Amino acid sequence: MKCTLYHADTRKTLDDLLADAERQAGAWKDPKPSPGAPKPVTPLERFTAVKDLYMAIDRPFGNLMYSLIRATGAQTVVEFGTSFGISTIFLAAAVRDNGAGKVLTTEFIPEKVETAKKNLTKAGLVDLIDFRIGDALQTLKDPMPGPVDFVFLDGEKSMYLDVLKALEPQMKPGCLIAADNTDQDGTKTFLEYIREPDNGYMTSPLLTLGGTKPESGHEISVRIIAVVPPLGPVDLFDHP
Numbered sequence: 001m002k003c004t005l006y007h008a009d010t011r012k013t014l015d016d017l018l019a020d021a022e023r024q025a026g027a028w029k030d031p032k033p034s035p036g037a038p039k040p041v042t043p044l045e046r047f048t049a050v051k052d053l054y055m056a057i058d059r060p061f062g063n064l065m066y067s068l069i070r071a072t073g074a075q076t077v078v079e080f081g082t083s084f085g086i087s088t089i090f091l092a093a094a095v096r097d098n099g100a101g102k103v104l105t106t107e108f109i110p111e112k113v114e115t116a117k118k119n120l121t122k123a124g125l126v127d128l129i130d131f132r133i134g135d136a137l138q139t140l141k142d143p144m145p146g147p148v149d150f151v152f153l154d155g156e157k158s159m160y161l162d163v164l165k166a167l168e169p170q171m172k173p174g175c176l177i178a179a180d181n182t183d184q185d186g187t188k189t190f191l192e193y194i195r196e197p198d199n200g201y202m203t204s205p206l207l208t209l210g211g212t213k214p215e216s217g218h219e220i221s222v223r224i225i226a227v228v229p230p231l232g233p234v235d236l237f238d239h240p
């Protein structure tokens with residue numbers, strides 16, 4: 001088998017989950033809050049109010065992340081926002097096919113983690129996952145299995161920048177960062193930061209087509225801290 005995504009158990013689990021997520025996205029209506037009920041304010045309250053929703057990536061973006069992880073041989077992959085584990089399956093399949101490594105994924109709703117564990121077990125990939133339950137800014141403080149090669153940002157949008165900065169000291173030069181939902185307002189401070197050349201990234205906006213939405217916005221960035229000092233000016237005539 002050349003690609004774990006085509007392995008029977010992985011493929012069936014992913015196909016079933018993506019189909020379920022697509023059905024749910026088509027049928028979902030924003031519920032009217034009952035009169036007098038407190039409005040969810042914090043990210044945890046807001047995500048808990050919709051804890052049955054997948055809010056998952058679509059297949060084209062999953063396939064792209066699989067390809068990026070394979071092309072770079074990434075071994076330590078960090079995911080912000082597990083939900084029910086659809087994106088985690090793409091990340092873990094790529095790590096499996098690279099031959100070694102771990103996916104560290106963080107989610108603050110414990111019931112979602114339980115479902116994600118079951119889904120990753122069905123997909124035959126659970127042995128590659130380090131599930132961290134709690135707020136990402138806390139759970140990411142615990143030691144990583146190695147220097148970070150690939151980061152996927154898909155949790156609370158207004159926290160992308162804080163999560164990125166928390167991971168920066170642990171990123172390898174050449175670490176890739178894939179961010180989802182960059183068409184949402186909450187990602188603005190993250191985008192401003194990562195697009196500022198002085199902050200050490202080369203970055204590209206990207207749209208993928210298909211899935212639950214006609215198109216989805218992402219940002220793909222690479223940490224460009226040089227491995228060797230950049231070349232200085234060369235004097236071509238400096239010969240004896």
Ligand SMILES: C[S@@+](CC[C@H](N)C(=O)[O-])C[C@H]1O[C@@H](n2cnc3c(N)ncnc32)[C@H](O)[C@@H]1O
Nearest residue numbers: 055056057081083086087107108135136155156
């Ligand atoms: C868009 S969904 C993730 C979808 C998932 N990546 C996928 O494609 O299948 C975002 C998830 O991030 C979780 N989340 C949001 N903010 C978080 C935080 N600060 N720490 C941990 N988890 C968080 C939410 O509970 C939610 O399940």
